[in-house]
Amino acid sequence: MRPPAGARQSSQNATPGIRVENLTLRFGEHTIFENLNFEIGGGEFVVLLGSSGVGKSSLLKIIGGLAKATAGKVTGTDGQPVANRIAYMGQQDLLFPWLNVFENVTLGARLRHEKVDRDWAEHLLERVGLGNRHKVLPSALSGGMRQRAAIARTLYERRPIVLMDEPFSALDAITRAMVQDLAAEMLADRTVLLITHDPMEACRLGHHLIVLSGHPARLGTPITVAGKPPRSPDDPDLQKSQGELLRLFVENAR
Numbered sequence: 001m002r003p004p005a006g007a008r009q010s011s012q013n014a015t016p017g018i019r020v021e022n023l024t025l026r027f028g029e030h031t032i033f034e035n036l037n038f039e040i041g042g043g044e045f046v047v048l049l050g051s052s053g054v055g056k057s058s059l060l061k062i063i064g065g066l067a068k069a070t071a072g073k074v075t076g077t078d079g080q081p082v083a084n085r086i087a088y089m090g091q092q093d094l095l096f097p098w099l100n101v102f103e104n105v106t107l108g109a110r111l112r113h114e115k116v117d118r119d120w121a122e123h124l125l126e127r128v129g130l131g132n133r134h135k136v137l138p139s140a141l142s143g144g145m146r147q148r149a150a151i152a153r154t155l156y157e158r159r160p161i162v163l164m165d166e167p168f169s170a171l172d173a174i175t176r177a178m179v180q181d182l183a184a185e186m187l188a189d190r191t192v193l194l195i196t197h198d199p200m201e202a203c204r205l206g207h208h209l210i211v212l213s214g215h216p217a218r219l220g221t222p223i224t225v226a227g228k229p230p231r232s233p234d235d236p237d238l239q240k241s242q243g244e245l246l247r248l249f250v251e252n253a254r
């Protein structure tokens with residue numbers, strides 16, 4: 001996680017990272033952010049935080065190709081476009097209610113008229129603990145199970161870059177902790193940018209934390225969390241970074 005000026009040789013890493021250069025977003029007279037520059041190294045898990053309305057989801061959508069920036073560009077750290085290398089997971093699981101779990105997980109392949117990779121889908125469903133729920137409709141699953149099915153669907157796509165917009169915010173605390181552990185384990189080899197409002201979640205999962213603040217919004221110096229995710233809630237590295245993050249929130253609010 002660094003500004004592009006200090007770009008590492010990410011091509012040495014098989015997983016591409018994300019490079020954001022001079023990104024500006026305006027809605028009419030309203031400048032959401034201007035000349036944002038940062039780089040996420042291949043295989044890094046970066047968490048994006050910031051107050052409501054500061055521009056986090058807009059930034060994620062632009063990176064994911066779901067919205068257009070006013071100026072600037074997003075590429076992989078290998079200089080190639082990111083468009084076909086990104087999987088996106090939002091706050092709602094967006095499972096189709098009339099498709100069963102297996103059909104939801106393999107939906108992308110079916111929409112692209114590709115042969116469904118049954119072994120891969122079954123392996124993923126096993127890994128997320130839904131090995132015996134292939135034929136179940138989403139309405140018969142708990143919130144945690146639905147989110148686990150959504151993780152399986154995201155991973156089914158085998159995209160090296162994963163963008164997640166508050167993916168666990170609708171879950172209760174215990175289910176959330178379990179799904180966080182699963183996501184950390186299953187996304188360990190991907191480049192991940194995750195938005196959350198939860199400092200504990202950020203410090204459990206991220207290698208680096210970045211905070212967007214101000215009008216127009218700017219990115220502060222990244223906070224690097226020591227140790228390997230997922231960190232336990234009583235991990236001293238997590239607690240140190242959580243303290244640092246909370247101090248930063250207070251400073252930004254002044």
Ligand SMILES: Nc1ncnc2c1ncn2[C@@H]1O[C@H](COP(=O)(O)OP(=O)(O)OP(=O)(O)O)[C@@H](O)[C@H]1O
Nearest residue numbers: 027032050051052053054055056057058059195197
């Ligand atoms: N299509 C749009 N047209 C006009 N303004 C927009 C549009 N999309 C977003 N905005 C504005 O841009 C700003 C940033 O919105 P965004 O959803 O990116 O914020 P956020 O940080 O993700 O907020 P939250 O944490 O509440 O989800 C807000 O003021 C929002 O009203």
